[in-house]
Each structure stands twice: as structure tokens, then as C-alpha cells.
Amino acid sequence: MSVNKERLVVIGNGMAGIGTVEQIMKLSSHFDITVFGAEPHPNYNRIMLSYVLDGSKTLDDIVLNDWGWYADNGIVLHAGKAVARIDAAAREVVAEDGTRVPYDKVIIATGSSPIMLPIPGIDKQGVVGFRDIADCSRMIEAAGQYRRAAVIGGGLLGLEAAKGLAQLGMEVTVVHLMDRLMERQLDGPAAAMLKAELERQGIRFRLEAQTTELxxxxxxxxxRLADGSELAAELVVMAAGIRPNTAVAVGSGIAVNRGILVDDYMRTSLADVYAVGECAEHRGVCYGLVAPLFEQGAVLARHISGVQTQPYEGSVVATKLKISGVDVFSAGQFMEGPExxxxxxxxxxxxxxxxILLEDNRIVGAVLFGDVADAAELxxxxxxxxxxxxxxxxxLTGAGCGGHAKTAAIEAMPDDEIVCGCNGVTKGAIVSAIADQGLTSVDEIRACTGATRSCGGCKPVVEQILRHVLGDGFTAGAKRGICRCTTLGRDEIVAEIRRKGLQSTKEVMNVLGWARPEGCSKCRPAINYYLRMLYPDTYEDEQESRFVNERLAANIQKDGTYTVVPRMYGGVTTPEQLKRIADVAVKxxxxxxxVTGGQRLDLIGVAKEDLPSVWGELDMPAGYAYAKSLRTVKTCVGSTFCRFGTQDSMAMGALLERKFERLDLPAKLKMAVNGCPRNCAESCTKDIGIVGNDGGWEIYIGGNGGVKARLADLLCKVKTDDELIEICGAVIQYYRETGNYLERTSEWVERLGLDAIKAAVVDDVEERRRLVERIEFALQYVEDPWKKLLNDDESRDRLFGKLEVSART
Structure with missing residues (x-):
């Protein structure tokens, strides 16, 4: 406890509570801050949960303030510890486990919970809400075991859950009580267009349907529905609304209606206790969207810091649907009336x-579908x-250029107006960052302030502010580096490494004038890759520049254990290997x-200290399920067993996997080999897909079955196995040499163009030969990462000694 500082206790580690704390720290240093969070995680961006569910992001990707942030700012965090009540007489906050923390002021930011409908069967296994990371994990686990899902509720949250589950391969039906989707945000035409688009993406709907029993x-x-019909589902997601979490307030004698009652300065009925976010009820309204929470937090931060402020008078709510391929926006009034x-x-x-709705010539509401470029401005x-x-x-209508109108609007915007509702970033904060730090791009603004880092809906306004501040110095195509540490792009960095003979990541950053001498988590792995790609025979891999999963040859899980995936070439194993796997799993x-989608076995839940022993006793190569390299080569049984097979796909798949395993690539790469055009190994969605026919092989590239789904393009047809192996090698090497770090082949093909790739690896025989020579040279210097660890005590001890820190970074 610091001398002369007030003790501020925040109950809730979510976006509202920590957003308010961030605002307070900008205004005052007069508080010692303690935070209680019911979840065992640092503060993360809850509006990005749909991206975690569909697999495009991980928890690490959506963390807003990591563990180090709390320590760096002197904040005591009790993670995984819920609060029971506030003892006003003793002026202490009391946790459920008995922990007591004294306070001078308290902020309650406990958020909300999904409404679980009171219907028979609600307590069965497989019935979940959708509000936090734990819910995502349960849904992802269910998607790996079951086929059919039902989502009860056709609002914003329900549709995000439905799309995420569909992306995970489930058959999803949305059951909605009303006659249209998102009826609280969309009018009839927009709702109909949304339904049609989601149906095109494979989601089914039962509208005007009431669930009576599970x-x-x-x-x-x-x-079972009210009309007597039934809908089969092994997973049911409740997304029928949210309920403010008021238990702490009720247990503390604080006035509660639907939410915790607050005034215009977010004060509750108990002295020195405030409430903010979804748990609060202001002027009869509980807000379930993010932007109002930051507006409330800004007022509360100024008030609690003793800074003069206007009262909070309510928010104009706006909604943006955040699911792949569907853009929907709504703000204010959306149903027109006679007025x-x-x-x-x-x-x-x-x-x-x-x-756009006008009342007395004033803009009072708007709905957008398909094109939401004007969302932030509207x-x-x-x-x-x-x-x-x-x-x-x-x-707004495209009837003219509108440039002057946009410029005038930016000039008229007050500095304290929130531009990025997801992260609570004001115009003033953006302008100051541009002026004080010399920012010239939206990417730099994102890295510095957080604006646009979530849904991205504010990007047009951020760019307009940038244009306004820089004036004649603004360039729409401002030069962008690989990260905020440098203005150099990928090709420039590689060229300079070659030209100057740079040999280490530190040397690259020093010689090329990195803004931050130590780099960041984005550029360090990229430079490490470029150096390995350029100097496969002499460059010594820098383990500290790799992600933790790559350093340990295993994927870290949310409980701190790891998954181990031994390699099975072409998806084929032996009884001896299976016995070793079983013995290790038991021991x-x-x-x-x-069984993974790549035809391998994943050992889930290995303790970190057991990883060396597990790999040693398996005595199998690492399957690289964690790495930026060849992950798997999926095969069908081909001509060896199948009556339709025309080529030996199993043998070819194993050959390709053995040949190219362990080679570092810009991103993960998956292959598949089919023995006939029936495509049982799903070549059409792989980075390199191979299809056998009576005359030889077809080679496809650039497929992706993930979030950004893409069918592979036919590159060429070959007649012999040797041609197939040669062209696959040339494609991989060309990708190694021209791909951006973390760029999948699906993006690489679209960026370079299929014709350009074909010209380099198919049409130009001499260039293809040179590419093959370079990849063969690189292949001489790759090895399984566990060989060194198993035989080098110093390397093993150094790596495992760093694991506790690495897992959090």
C-alpha cells in the first residue's frame, strides 16, 4: 500500500472494468488498484469470442492486457477469484474464498450472463451459453465429437455462435422465436438479406419457433418445439439474451432493479461504490454492447479522479455483426414511422x-448490409x-465525392468523442498519437492506440483523421513495414540481409535501424525465418525468436499442459507405433x-516436465502440429486397396511427407494426395493438393479449409512421379522465397497470381531446376528439434527453465 494513495478495488476483470482503470491511470496516479476477476485469464476482448470459436484467433490473440501489464502498472490481480460481497461497515471487499481487501472506493464491473431458458432439460450435458472463453472451449470440444448443433436465439450473439460452429463443421440450426433475425437491430429487408446469406453458408433456420423441452x-x-416437431442436436447453445450479474450488489445491500442502479456519474446507492458496464442500469437501460461501456467508463474515470466532467446521459447504441463474409450494421432507430x-x-x-432515417431533417437511425464502409460515420x-x-x-449515397463533407465532419468532431467503440479510443487520443509520435499509417495508429484492432469498423474514420492531421503529408498508400518496429517491408529486409551479409536477428534490427532495438513478437520470428531461409547451412536457429509451441515441439493448452503429435507419414502407421503411443499415453x-483431421493421433494433456521423456519413449519424429512447416500429407487408400484408385496415393503421400518434413516455411502447409478424382483426401482445400488419374497426376495449389475458405487452383498436370515431386519442391521453395511471414498459400496465390507462379515453377524449366536445387540444399540441414534437446542437457534445461515465462508471452 503506497502512502497517501486511495485504495481502489475493481470487481470484474473484463472490458468495462479494465477499460475504466486504463482511463483512470491516464488521469490520476492517486490509486493503489486491486482487481478481482472470476475467470483465470488476463483481460481479453470479449467481442472477439466469435473469432476464437471459428478458429481464426486464439485466446492469446484477443488478450488486451497480458499478465505483465498488471505487474508493470502496480495492479494486484486476483485471477480466477470471484467476489461474494462488499462489507461496507468494515470497508472491505470479500471474495468467495474468504480473501478480504480493504477499499476506499469500489467499482463493480461484473458484466452479464446468458439467460438460460427455464425449460425441461436445461441442465443436460451439451447445453451451453456463449459469453466467455470457457464457453468457446466447450463448444469447440463438442464440435470435435458431435455433428448437429442448435442455437436458440437469432440475435447478434446467436448468429455469431452459429457461424462459428458451422465453420467447425457442424450442422447448425438457429431456432428463433420471432419472425426475422436480429429484430432489435434490423428491419425486414435487411433481416431477409442476412438470412439468405447465412443460408448460402450452410446455416439453417426455424423462425417463429418456441423451444418447450430439451x-x-x-x-x-x-x-421439442411448441408446434410438436423435434430437432435433433447434440449441442445446444443458449443465446436468448443476457442478464446483468447483480449478485455482488444484492449481497451488499445495493439497490438493484434489472441491473445495479446508477446515477449519471455511475454511483450506486452505497457510498464510494460505483458500477459500470453490462451489470449497471442507467435511466432504466442496461446496455449489452461495448461502446456504451467505454462511454460510461470515461465519465466514471474523470469523476473518480476528481476531473470535471459532463454527466453520462445515455448512449446511442450501434451493432455490427462480426462473422466471416457477412457485414451488417445498425444504429439508432431502424423501423420507420410516419414521422x-x-x-x-x-x-x-x-x-x-x-x-437512413431522418426526423425533422436530423439523422436518427441507419441500417447497412453488405457494405458497411460508412458505419463509423453514420x-x-x-x-x-x-x-x-x-x-x-x-x-453517404455515392451521388458525389463527398470529400468536403467528410473533412468538415472530422473538423467538427470533438476531441473527447469515441472513435473506436470497441477499445474506447477518442479522436483526441488518435490526433495526439499522430502528432507526438509521427504516425503515418492506420497500422501504426492501431499499434499505438488500439483503434481498429477489434472489429475494424472505425477504420474509415481513423483514416480520415489521419488524412486531416497530416494534410498534404498524407499518403493513402503510406509505406508499411512488417510491424511497427520498422518501415521496411519483407522484400526490403531480405534484400538488405543478402546485400549486407547480416547474420542474426539482433544484427538485422541494429543495422537496419529498428525503432525498438529488441523488436517485437511479430518481427523477431519473421527475421529468424528469413535468415534460416537464406542461410540454411550456416545460420543457427534462435530459439528465443520462436513461438513457445515451436520451441517445445508441442501445443500449449489452456490448462498449461501440452499436446504431442508424432508424425504418421501419409496417415499410415504400424502396430508397433500404435503400441508405443498407447504405452506412453498410459504411463x-x-x-x-x-484422431486429428490430418490422420494422426494427438496425445492431449502432457505435463511440461514430461515432454522430453514422452518424445524419447515414442521414438517417432515430431508431427510439427505447431510449426510453420509441412504439417500433414493426407491420403486416401488409393490403388493399393480401393477399387476406384488409379494411383498409389499412400506411397506418394508418405514419400512427399518424408521429403519435405521439418523444412521451415512462411506459414503452416498442408498437403493431400488422392488416388482418383473422387477426392476422399480433400485435395481441393489443401495448400498443395494432388489428384491421381489414369494419365498421371493433377497438382492444385492455394487451397484453404479454414476461416478464409478457398478452393485450390489447378496448377498443372504431370505424367510421372518424378515430375510431381520436382514441381512440388519448386512450388514450396518459391513460396519460401516470396511468401510473407505468416502468409498462407491461399493468400500468396491471390497476391502473386496463379499465372506468375505457374510461369516460375512450370513453364520456366531452368528456373524450376534452380528452385529445386535450392530446396534440396536446404533439406540437407533440417533435423527434428527434439534430437538436440534429448541429447543436450544444457539446451533442455535452458528451454524448460524459460517455459513458465514463455507460455505467457
Whole structure:
């Protein structure tokens, strides 16, 4: 406890509570801060959960303030510890485990919970909500075991859950009580367009349907609806609304209605106790969206810091749907009445829709579908009740350039207006960052302030602010480096390494003038890769520049254990290998052995200290399930067993996997080999897909079955196995030499163009020969990472000594 500092206790480690803390720290240094969080995680971006669910991001990707941030700012964090009540007489916050922390002021930011409908069967296994990381984990686990899912609720959260589960391969049906989706945000035309788009993506809908029972034994097996029909489902997601978490307030004698009652300065009925976010009820309204939480937090931060502030008078709510391939936005009023003038633009060909509502010539609401470029600007105009003008009309409808209107709007925007609602970043903060730190790009603004780092809806306004501040110095195509540490791009860095003979990451950063001498988690692995690619025979891999999963040849899990995936060439194993896997799983108490999508076995739940012994006793090569390299070569049984097979796909798959394993690449790479065009090994969605036919082989490249799904392009046809191996090697090497770090081949093909790649690896025989020579040279110097660890006590001790820190970074 610091002398003369007030003790501030924050109950809730989410976006509202920590967002308020961040604002307080900018205004005052007069508080010793303690935070209680019910979840065992640092503060993360809850609005990005849909991306975690669909697999495009991990928990680490959405963490807003890592463990080090709390320590760096002197904040005591009690993670995984819920609060029971506030003891006003003793002026202490009391946790459920009995921990007591004295306070001078308290902020309650406990958020909300999903409403679990009171229907029979609600307590069965397989029924989950969708509000936190734990819910995501349960849904992802279920998707790996079951086929059918039902989502109860067709609102924002329900649709995000449905899309995520569909991306995980489940058959998903949304059951919704109302006659249209997102009825609280969308009018009829926009809702119909949304439903049609989601149906095209494989999601089914039962509208005007009421669930009366969840049936099954211990686990749910389906839903019974009010009309007597049934819907089979082994996973049911409740997304029928949220309920403010008020238990702490109720247990402390604080006034509660639907939420914790607060005034215009976020004060509760108990002295020195405040509430902010989804748990609070202000003027009869509980807000379930992010932007109002930051607006509340900004007022509370100023008030609690003794800074003069305007009261919080409520928020104009806006919604942006955050699911792949679907852009929807709504702000303010969206259903027109006799008092409204309506501006509508609907394009069935491009599947776009725009509606703007005016009342007394003031903009009071808007709905966008398909094209949401004007979302941030419309949100601001609705919030301010801006008057419609000819210039503004031209800007919003495309009837004119609208440049002057946008410039005037930015000039008129007050500095304290929030531009990025997801992260609470104001115009003033962006302007100051540009002026004080010489920022010239949206990427630099994102890295410095956090604006645009979540949903990205504010990016157009951020760019307009950048344009306004820089004036004639603004360049739309401002030079962007690989990260904020440098203005140099990938090709420039590689060229300079070659030209100057640079030999280490530190040397590269020093000689090439890195803004931060130590680099960052984005550029260090990239430089390490470039050096390995350029100097495979002489460069010594820098383990400290690799991600923790790569350093340990295993994937870290949320409970701190690891998954180990031994390699099975072409998906084929032997009884001896299976016996070793089983023996190791039993001996080291492995929690589960899972068959992966890449035709291998994943040993889940290995303790960190057991990893060397596990690998040693398996005596199998690492499957590189963690690495930026060849992951798997999936095969069908081919001509060896299948009556349709025309080529020996198993043998070819094993040959390719053995040849190219362990080679470092810009990103993970997956291959598949089919013995015939029936495509049982799914070559069409692999980075390199090979299809056998009577005349030889077809080679496809650039496929992706993940979040950014893409069918592979036919590169060429070959007649012999030797041609196939040669061209695959040339493709991989060309990708190594021209791909951006972390760029999948699906993006690489679209960036370079199929014709350019074909010209280099197929048409130009001499260039293909040179590429093959370079990859063969590099292959001479690759080895399984565990060989050194198993035989080098110093390396093993150094790596495992760093593991506790590495797992958090």
C-alpha cells in the first residue's frame, strides 16, 4: 500500500472494468488498484469470442492486457477469484474464498450472463451459453465429437455462435422465436438479406419457433418445439439474451432493479461504490454492447479522479455483426414511422442495402448490409443527431465525392468523442498519437492506440483523421513495414540481409535501424525465418525468436499442459507405433488421444516436465502440429486397396511427407494426395493438393479449409512421379522465397497470381531446376528439434527453465 494513495478495488476483470482503470491511470496516479476477476485469464476482448470459436484467433490473440501489464502498472490481480460481497461497515471487499481487501472506493464491473431458458432439460450435458472463453472451449470440444448443433436465439450473439460452429463443421440450426433475425437491430429487408446469406453458408433456420423441452438422457439429443416437431442436436447453445450479474450488489445491500442502479456519474446507492458496464442500469437501460461501456467508463474515470466532467446521459447504441463474409450494421432507430423521411438504396445484384432515417431533417437511425464502409460515420451522425445536407447526402449515397463533407465532419468532431467503440479510443487520443509520435499509417495508429484492432469498423474514420492531421503529408498508400518496429517491408529486409551479409536477428534490427532495438513478437520470428531461409547451412536457429509451441515441439493448452503429435507419414502407421503411443499415453496419464483431421493421433494433456521423456519413449519424429512447416500429407487408400484408385496415393503421400518434413516455411502447409478424382483426401482445400488419374497426376495449389475458405487452383498436370515431386519442391521453395511471414498459400496465390507462379515453377524449366536445387540444399540441414534437446542437457534445461515465462508471452 503506497502512502497517501486511495485504495481502489475493481470487481470484474473484463472490458468495462479494465477499460475504466486504463482511463483512470491516464488521469490520476492517486490509486493503489486491486482487481478481482472470476475467470483465470488476463483481460481479453470479449467481442472477439466469435473469432476464437471459428478458429481464426486464439485466446492469446484477443488478450488486451497480458499478465505483465498488471505487474508493470502496480495492479494486484486476483485471477480466477470471484467476489461474494462488499462489507461496507468494515470497508472491505470479500471474495468467495474468504480473501478480504480493504477499499476506499469500489467499482463493480461484473458484466452479464446468458439467460438460460427455464425449460425441461436445461441442465443436460451439451447445453451451453456463449459469453466467455470457457464457453468457446466447450463448444469447440463438442464440435470435435458431435455433428448437429442448435442455437436458440437469432440475435447478434446467436448468429455469431452459429457461424462459428458451422465453420467447425457442424450442422447448425438457429431456432428463433420471432419472425426475422436480429429484430432489435434490423428491419425486414435487411433481416431477409442476412438470412439468405447465412443460408448460402450452410446455416439453417426455424423462425417463429418456441423451444418447450430439451430431450435426451444425460446428454441433450434434441429440442421439442411448441408446434410438436423435434430437432435433433447434440449441442445446444443458449443465446436468448443476457442478464446483468447483480449478485455482488444484492449481497451488499445495493439497490438493484434489472441491473445495479446508477446515477449519471455511475454511483450506486452505497457510498464510494460505483458500477459500470453490462451489470449497471442507467435511466432504466442496461446496455449489452461495448461502446456504451467505454462511454460510461470515461465519465466514471474523470469523476473518480476528481476531473470535471459532463454527466453520462445515455448512449446511442450501434451493432455490427462480426462473422466471416457477412457485414451488417445498425444504429439508432431502424423501423420507420410516419414521422420519418427515409433514404433507401438496395442493390440485389451486389447484395447491399442502406437505409437512413431522418426526423425533422436530423439523422436518427441507419441500417447497412453488405457494405458497411460508412458505419463509423453514420454512428457518429446518429449519435449527434446531425442535420442532413446536400453534401452529406452525396457522401453517404455515392451521388458525389463527398470529400468536403467528410473533412468538415472530422473538423467538427470533438476531441473527447469515441472513435473506436470497441477499445474506447477518442479522436483526441488518435490526433495526439499522430502528432507526438509521427504516425503515418492506420497500422501504426492501431499499434499505438488500439483503434481498429477489434472489429475494424472505425477504420474509415481513423483514416480520415489521419488524412486531416497530416494534410498534404498524407499518403493513402503510406509505406508499411512488417510491424511497427520498422518501415521496411519483407522484400526490403531480405534484400538488405543478402546485400549486407547480416547474420542474426539482433544484427538485422541494429543495422537496419529498428525503432525498438529488441523488436517485437511479430518481427523477431519473421527475421529468424528469413535468415534460416537464406542461410540454411550456416545460420543457427534462435530459439528465443520462436513461438513457445515451436520451441517445445508441442501445443500449449489452456490448462498449461501440452499436446504431442508424432508424425504418421501419409496417415499410415504400424502396430508397433500404435503400441508405443498407447504405452506412453498410459504411463504419462494423457487425458485424451484424439484422431486429428490430418490422420494422426494427438496425445492431449502432457505435463511440461514430461515432454522430453514422452518424445524419447515414442521414438517417432515430431508431427510439427505447431510449426510453420509441412504439417500433414493426407491420403486416401488409393490403388493399393480401393477399387476406384488409379494411383498409389499412400506411397506418394508418405514419400512427399518424408521429403519435405521439418523444412521451415512462411506459414503452416498442408498437403493431400488422392488416388482418383473422387477426392476422399480433400485435395481441393489443401495448400498443395494432388489428384491421381489414369494419365498421371493433377497438382492444385492455394487451397484453404479454414476461416478464409478457398478452393485450390489447378496448377498443372504431370505424367510421372518424378515430375510431381520436382514441381512440388519448386512450388514450396518459391513460396519460401516470396511468401510473407505468416502468409498462407491461399493468400500468396491471390497476391502473386496463379499465372506468375505457374510461369516460375512450370513453364520456366531452368528456373524450376534452380528452385529445386535450392530446396534440396536446404533439406540437407533440417533435423527434428527434439534430437538436440534429448541429447543436450544444457539446451533442455535452458528451454524448460524459460517455459513458465514463455507460455505467457
Amino acid at each position: 430431450y435426451g438422457d444425460e446428454r441433450v439429443r434434441g429440442l 420519418h423521411a427515409v433514404i433507401v438504396r438496395k442493390d440485389d445484384w451486389k447484395r447491399t442495402y442502406k437505409k 454512428q457518429r451522425l446518429v449519435r449527434n443527431g446531425a442535420a442532413m445536407t446536400d453534401e452529406l447526402y452525396a457522401s 504419462y496419464n494423457v487425458k485424451a488421444v484424439k
